[in-house]
Amino acid sequence: MPTPHPSKPETVETATLRLASDVACALRGAGDAAFRLEQHPQGAEAAHLGAVRALGADALAPFVVGPHTLGPGDVALLTEAVRAVPAPRPLDPVTDRLWGLRDWALCRTLTALGVDPDGWDGLADIHRYGLAAPAPAPVDPVQRIEPRLADEPWPTWTAGLAQLSSLALPGLHCPQRDQARRRRLDLGRGLTHALLRRDLLRAARLARWLALDSATRPEPLLSTALAHIEVLAADQPRTLLETTLARRTADTDRYWMGAR
Amino acid sequence: MDPLDLHLPRQVGARALEWLDRCHGSLALDPAVPWYEIDEPSLGALAELALAAATVRRESVGSPETARTADRLLAFSWRQFHEGELLYELQRQTPAATYPMEIYSPLAALGYRHRALDRLLAHLSATRAAQVPEHSPGRRLAVAAAARRIGLPGHHDLAELTRRTWLGGVPEPWMLDGRGAHGVTRTVFHLTDRGADPAGLPAHLQRYLHQWLPAWLQAFTEARSWDLLGELLAVGACLEQPLFHAEAWAALAQAQQADGMLPGGATRPPSGPERAFRSHHPTITAAVAGTLALSRAIGSPRAAGVAS
Numbered sequence: 001m002p003t004p005h006p007s008k009p010e011t012v013e014t015a016t017l018r019l020a021s022d023v024a025c026a027l028r029g030a031g032d033a034a035f036r037l038e039q040h041p042q043g044a045e046a047a048h049l050g051a052v053r054a055l056g057a058d059a060l061a062p063f064v065v066g067p068h069t070l071g072p073g074d075v076a077l078l079t080e081a082v083r084a085v086p087a088p089r090p091l092d093p094v095t096d097r098l099w100g101l102r103d104w105a106l107c108r109t110l111t112a113l114g115v116d117p118d119g120w121d122g123l124a125d126i127h128r129y130g131l132a133a134p135a136p137a138p139v140d141p142v143q144r145i146e147p148r149l150a151d152e153p154w155p156t157w158t159a160g161l162a163q164l165s166s167l168a169l170p171g172l173h174c175p176q177r178d179q180a181r182r183r184r185l186d187l188g189r190g191l192t193h194a195l196l197r198r199d200l201l202r203a204a205r206l207a208r209w210l211a212l213d214s215a216t217r218p219e220p221l222l223s224t225a226l227a228h229i230e231v232l233a234a235d236q237p238r239t240l241l242e243t244t245l246a247r248r249t250a251d252t253d254r255y256w257m258g259a260r
Numbered sequence: 261m262d263p264l265d266l267h268l269p270r271q272v273g274a275r276a277l278e279w280l281d282r283c284h285g286s287l288a289l290d291p292a293v294p295w296y297e298i299d300e301p302s303l304g305a306l307a308e309l310a311l312a313a314a315t316v317r318r319e320s321v322g323s324p325e326t327a328r329t330a331d332r333l334l335a336f337s338w339r340q341f342h343e344g345e346l347l348y349e350l351q352r353q354t355p356a357a358t359y360p361m362e363i364y365s366p367l368a369a370l371g372y373r374h375r376a377l378d379r380l381l382a383h384l385s386a387t388r389a390a391q392v393p394e395h396s397p398g399r400r401l402a403v404a405a406a407a408r409r410i411g412l413p414g415h416h417d418l419a420e421l422t423r424r425t426w427l428g429g430v431p432e433p434w435m436l437d438g439r440g441a442h443g444v445t446r447t448v449f450h451l452t453d454r455g456a457d458p459a460g461l462p463a464h465l466q467r468y469l470h471q472w473l474p475a476w477l478q479a480f481t482e483a484r485s486w487d488l489l490g491e492l493l494a495v496g497a498c499l500e501q502p503l504f505h506a507e508a509w510a511a512l513a514q515a516q517q518a519d520g521m522l523p524g525g526a527t528r529p530p531s532g533p534e535r536a537f538r539s540h541h542p543t544i545t546a547a548v549a550g551t552l553a554l555s556r557a558i559g560s561p562r563a564a565g566v567a568s
Contacts, residue, residue: 155478188433189475195434196479203434224432 012050019051019059021237024244026062035062038073052078053085057105057166058245063113064169065248070113078110079120086122098163099124104174105167112171154183158190158206165205165242168212170252180209184217191225200233204242211246215253222250266557268509269493272516273550274326276543277316279520281329284309287540289340295349305540307363310337312544314366315454319555338367344374351380356389358403365406378410385412397424398443401450408453419462422451427465433472438488441476444469445491448498455498455552466499477505486515487524490545497552504553512546522546 010018026035037052037059052059059078062068087099103124107117117123152160157179167176180187187210194203207226210219226243233239287305289298313333320327341347344364351360361381364374384390385407393400404416422428426443436444448469451460461469473496480489489508496503516522522542 154474185471189472189478192433192472192475193478196436196475197482221432225434228432228434 009045010047012047012054015045015047015051016054017237019048019055020241023055023059023061024237024241026068027066027244027248029067035066035068036071036074038071038077046084049077049081049084052081055166055241056102057109057169057172058241060106060109060113061169061245061248064109064171065245065252070115075110075115082106082117082120082122084122087124090125096124101164101174101176102166105164105169105172108172109169154186154189155193157183158187158193159202161187161209162190162194162202162205165208165245168205168208168245168249170212170249176209177212181213181217184210184219188219188221191221195225195228200229200236201239201242204229204233204239204246208242208246208249211250211253213253214250222246265504265506265509266554268506268513269504269550269553269557270322271550272509272513272522272546273316273548273554274322275516275520276522276546276550277312277322277326277329277333277520279543280309280312280333280540280547282519283521283540284333284336287340288336295346296353298346303359303363306337306340307359308541308544309333310363311366311454312547313337314370315548316551317370318456319551321551321555321558334367334370334372338372341367344372344377348374348377348380351377351384355380355384356393358393358395358399358406361410362402362406365409368411369409381410381412391415397421397428398426398446398450401425401447405450405453418451422447422462422465427468430464430468433475436472436476438485441480441488441492445488445495448495452498454548455494455556458498458500458502461499466501469495469499470501470503473503474505477508481505481508481511484511484515485524486512486522487542487545490522490542490549494545494549494552497549497556502553502556504557509553512549516546 022035060070063070063074087103088095090096107123110117161176161180164176167174168180187206191203191206191210194200194206203225207222207229210222210225214222226246230240230243233243287302287309289302289306310333313330316322316326316330317334322330338344341363344367347360347364351357351364354360360377361384364377364381368378393403395403400416400421401418404414404418404421407414407416425447426440427447431440447465448461451462452458453460473492477489477492477496480492489512493505493508493512496505512522520543522545524539524542
């Protein structure tokens with residue numbers, strides 16, 4: 001549900017907070033209006049396009065784990081956002097990896113929603129990584145941009161995983177998800193460490209990875225952690241979007257377990 | 261723990277002990293002050309010194325020089341306590357207090373005994389009052405541990421007392437703060453007699469610490485809280501399957517000054533009567549933590565090396 005917008009042009013930061021808040025509202029089923037990326041008062045303003053790009057695959061969450069239907073206008077706006085805020089030319093391995101993985105999540109989510117992102121301007125190295133190939137690709141391209149060690153120490157591993165929380169959507173399967181399924185205790189340590197450092201956003205992002213596959217690998221502290229983060233982060237829309245997604249992810253996981 | 265990493269606990273512990281050896285004279289009690297006017301920080305600092313030296317002596321993992329230093333510090337403390345006479349006088353004048361007995365206990369365990377004090381403590385520990393002290397559960401665990409060391413009969417429900425401590429409540433691990441961390445260290449030290457009896461800590465608390473101690477060590481390493489970090493490293497060394505943290509040891513070694521003193525942390529200790537004690541405490545902690553880590557690494561083939 002769109003919230004009132006200020007009269008001055010927004011910065012990308014405030015637009016991102018607003019969009020995060022709207023996505024979270026849509027996921028919680030608050031309001032009766034259909035969620036529309038295109039229906040934002042700012043329309044195709046640069047700040048809004050930047051916000052859509054900042055949330056990445058999470059901007060599509062209401063269509064994936066929520067009750068909303070992706071429309072042609074949403075796709076058009078997303079195409080415009082990717083073009084307006086393209087992935088940077090290859091910079092350094094760390095940045096390239098982040099853009100590559102996040103755009104991989106975006107493309108996979110679009111594909112799952114019946115949209116072919118092949119040929120979109122601004123996606124990170126989409127052809128180089130073969131992301132346009134229909135799933136399942138012979139070798140999942142995500143493997144090629146994930147050269148990191150599986151036994152990386154938990155502090156750096158969880159710090160890196162938190163930056164990739166938009167890959168923690170229920171429909172996506174990637175090496176990070178396999179690692180997160182195996183390393184539950186390390187995830188819990190990372191979450192604890194983040195909370196001790198008062199880094200609520202990082203804690204919430206790690207909670208999403210704990211929520212994923214929680215039906216088969218439950219973490220008893222997850223619901224307590226989510227409640228704790230939500231109370232402390234009452235004024236932080238981005239953190240609250242992550243906790244909302246964590247809750248929806250856990251619910252979805254339970255639903256699929258029941259359906260099996 | 262990787263043998264190559266062992267040199268850090270060894271080095272930190274040995275240097276801390278050397279510093280204590282050089283500076284222990286500053287902990288001497290003023291002979292002009294009568295026993296009833298000795299302040300608590302002065303007594304506390306001496307007690308901590310005796311406890312650290314007793315731990316080093318008990319574990320006997322350092323060099324012969326380390327053992328000699330520990331003996332020197334023990335003898336110094338014992339002399340400061342007037343071969344137990346001072347502790348006896350304090351206990352006699354304040355029969356309901358437990359601190360003279362607690363200070364006495366590590367010395368008594370190593371054979372520094374005062375016969376009249378032993379008789380007095382045997383009597384006091386049998387009183388009804390001794391069963392109902394107005395103490396926190398953690399304090400009661402300390403008294404129970406002291407009684408065990410001296411060889412006094414215990415009438416404490418350790419399981420119930422443990423359950424009522426912070427650690428015993430197995431709280432959400434992110435709720436740890438400095439006070440909670442201090443409580444954790446005391447519960448573990450008292451139940452395991454500072455690593456002498458690792459099985460004294462219930463199995464479910466061993467598991468809990470194996471789960472969350474790495475996250476706490478990481479946070480306290482980043483916060484540069486050297487005193488608490490040293491204490492938590494000692495806690496890891498008290499577990500049945502000892503837990504080491506190479507990165508925390510490296511940070512502690514780096515924070516240690518060339519002369520062996522370990523500062524308290526990023527913030528300066530507050531001035532005032534506690535200052536003298538506080539400035540010694542991280543170094544005393546480092547001596548104990550280094551000793552226990554080394555001892556458990558050598559003595560326990562099951563030691564769990566935790567990279568970070």
